[in-house]
Amino acid sequence: MKTFIVAILLLGTHLFGASQVVHLDKKYKNSKKCRACHMHIVREWRESWHAKSHYKNDEFFKRSVDFTAKKKRMSKNRVKVMCAKCHNPRLEVTNIGEDYDIIASVGLDKGGKVDKALQSDTIKEGINCLVCHNIDKIHENAPQTVRGMDRVEWTKNGWMTGPLGDARSPYHKTQHRDFFDKDPNKLCFVCHAYSHSIDGKLTIASLQKEYKGNQKCVECHMGPKHKGVAATLPIENAQPKPRMVRTHKFFGGHKKEMLKDALKLKLAKARNKLKVTLKNPQPHNIPTGCASRSLLIEAKFYKGTKLLDTKMVELTQKFKRKRGRASIPHTAIEASQNLSIPAKGSKTFLIPLVEGSNNVEVNIYYRLVNDEVRNLLKLKESRWSERFFITSGRVNL
Numbered sequence: 042m043k044t045f046i047v048a049i050l051l052l053g054t055h056l057f058g059a060s061q062v063v064h065l066d067k068k069y070k071n072s073k074k075c076r077a078c079h080m081h082i083v084r085e086w087r088e089s090w091h092a093k094s095h096y097k098n099d100e101f102f103k104r105s106v107d108f109t110a111k112k113k114r115m116s117k118n119r120v121k122v123m124c125a126k127c128h129n130p131r132l133e134v135t136n137i138g139e140d141y142d143i144i145a146s147v148g149l150d151k152g153g154k155v156d157k158a159l160q161s162d163t164i165k166e167g168i169n170c171l172v173c174h175n176i177d178k179i180h181e182n183a184p185q186t187v188r189g190m191d192r193v194e195w196t197k198n199g200w201m202t203g204p205l206g207d208a209r210s211p212y213h214k215t216q217h218r219d220f221f222d223k224d225p226n227k228l229c230f231v232c233h234a235y236s237h238s239i240d241g242k243l244t245i246a247s248l249q250k251e252y253k254g255n256q257k258c259v260e261c262h263m264g265p266k267h268k269g270v271a272a273t274l275p276i277e278n279a280q281p282k283p284r285m286v287r288t289h290k291f292f293g294g295h296k297k298e299m300l301k302d303a304l305k306l307k308l309a310k311a312r313n314k315l316k317v318t319l320k321n322p323q324p325h326n327i328p329t330g331c332a333s334r335s336l337l338i339e340a341k342f343y344k345g346t347k348l349l350d351t352k353m354v355e356l357t358q359k360f361k362r363k364r365g366r367a368s369i370p371h372t373a374i375e376a377s378q379n380l381s382i383p384a385k386g387s388k389t390f391l392i393p394l395v396e397g398s399n400n401v402e403v404n405i406y407y408r409l410v411n412d413e414v415r416n417l418l419k420l421k422e423s424r425w426s427e428r429f430f431i432t433s434g435r436v437n438l
């Protein structure tokens with residue numbers, strides 16, 4: 042019996058522990074190779090934050106990697122490889138041990154296998170076409186900690202998986218997979234399900250667990266199906282074949298349009314307090330994910346038309362590393378209560394009234410990075426502090 046269990050455990054680690062690498066041939070290296078026939082999709086995808094998920098293209102991600110390396114005394118390359126599971130899943134090095142840090146600390150890793158893989162052209166685009174459309178199988182029964190590249194198997198070079206059942210291309214082979222049309226949430230959950238701190242001890246995101254219902258992510262994040270083409274190559278009566286398609290922009294928290302009206306607001310007076318109720322009709326929490334997002338409640342108290350005072354409340358989750366120091370989620374050992382508005386649920390907050398006021402205007406905003414983490418990482422780009430308007434309301438007191 043004992044040997045049986047050991048055998049299963051070994052099999053388990055073999056299946057889910059380390060991912061297999063498929064080296065991408067020049068012909069299918071990156072999105073440039075798809076432009077001749079899928080230019081419209083390449084353009085849309087370039088606008089998405091999937092296209093920014095590489096170290097060099099996202100200031101917030103870059104600084105988070107640097108911060109983690111510094112505070113955890115690890116080499117930057119080792120952190121990059123760990124984050125690559127989801128941010129750069131075509132990386133050709135899948136795991137490096139602690140011994141790598143010793144080599145790196147004396148500069149002996151330069152030009153080595155890890156360094157080369159991290160510089161490679163095939164990963165510079167982050168989550169590109171050759172990530173999603175080269176997924177052959179998803180290991181749905183793998184433990185929840187196994188994500189990104191470790192959760193999938195890649196197709197051979199030149200095989201594109203997708204939603205169409207009858208696609209024919211002269212450039213590549215095509216194969217239909219259910220996780221592009223019937224059940225596309227499976228594809229998104231490869232990475233957007235669960236995240237933990239770098240030492241594995243603290244859960245920092247759990248989108249799959251918080252998800253209510255089975256609405257498809259793509260309906261909101263790729264928009265409704267509309268008439269278009271999958272490829273511009275003339276393949277039917279000397280014309281491109283008409284198809285029902287979605288856009289590849291994957292709009293989310295970085296896009297103002299997504300935030301507008303994402304929450305519903307209700308205001309009421311309760312004795313000497315203002316009662317602010319935020320209702321979330323979306324199937325996941327707002328904010329969601331592992332990125333220290335925040336919601337802002339701005340309450341402007343008036344007497345008639347005269348502004349008496351403005352109160353600001355930041356709803357966010359804060360993280361601590363050792364000795365109670367402020368932290369980003371990835372280096373944290375402890376988290377405060379999560380103040381995000383639950384999926385298809387609501388939360389109520391009380392704000393003391395300003396004396397003498399007889400009406401109040403409330404504005405709800407969303408911010409990509411909360412004050413604490415923005416300062417900690419010294420983020421420079423203005424997008425991280427910009428306020429995205431969600432909704433507003435007014436009530437007499």
Ligand code: HEC
Nearest residue numbers: 072075079082083086168169170173204221225271286287
């Ligand atoms: C994050 C995953 C993801 C990435 C990255 C991605 N796609 Fe897709 N793609 C999808 C999904 C999901 C669908 C199915 C959309 C639907 O319901 O029609 C799709 C559909 C397609 C289709 C079929 C036409 C359609 O819209 O249904 C083509 C062709 C395609 N993608 C090409 C590309 C190319 C080229 C790139 C890179 C520029 C790319 N995709 C990047 C997920 C992705």
Ligand code: HEC
Nearest residue numbers: 074075078170174201203204205208209210212215271272
């Ligand atoms: C020479 C033209 C050409 C090039 C280059 C090309 N494709 Fe295609 N691709 C097509 C055609 C044609 C179809 C079928 C369209 C249809 O049936 O409506 C197609 C279909 C697809 C599909 C849908 C498959 C399915 O079964 O749903 C995906 C995904 C796809 N291509 C990805 C890519 C990617 C990624 C690249 C770049 C590495 C690429 N293609 C390069 C012509 C091309």
Ligand code: HEC
Nearest residue numbers: 090093094099127128228229231232258262292293294295
């Ligand atoms: C291989 C892992 C992976 C897969 C598969 C994946 N994503 Fe992502 N996604 C990411 C990462 C990593 C980011 C963050 C990139 C960044 O901000 O630099 C992201 C960002 C996003 C965002 C945020 C954009 C914003 O503006 O904040 C949305 C929305 C999104 N993905 C939707 C989807 C949907 C829908 C699917 C399924 C069709 C999907 N993703 C599949 C890894 C993935």
Ligand code: HEC
Nearest residue numbers: 229233256257258261293294299303323327328329330334
């Ligand atoms: C009914 C529409 C809807 C559906 C379905 C939906 N989302 Fe969203 N999602 C939104 C809205 C609205 C936002 C913007 C608010 C926000 O950023 O929190 C958003 C934001 C996001 C973000 C950025 C979050 C952040 O705060 O950085 C990610 C990532 C994301 N969604 C992933 C997903 C995934 C994965 C699924 C499917 C499992 C999904 N969404 C299903 C509406 C939807």
Ligand code: HEC
Nearest residue numbers: 101102105106124126127188232233235236330331332371
């Ligand atoms: C299990 C998959 C996974 C791993 C591993 C992972 N991430 Fe992410 N990361 C995501 C997803 C999915 C998103 C987008 C959803 C969101 O906003 O939280 C994201 C978003 C981010 C963002 C927000 C970027 C932006 O533009 O707003 C930062 C910063 C980030 N990750 C840092 C890291 C760091 C640093 C590591 C490694 C220590 C890491 N991540 C490892 C899945 C992962």
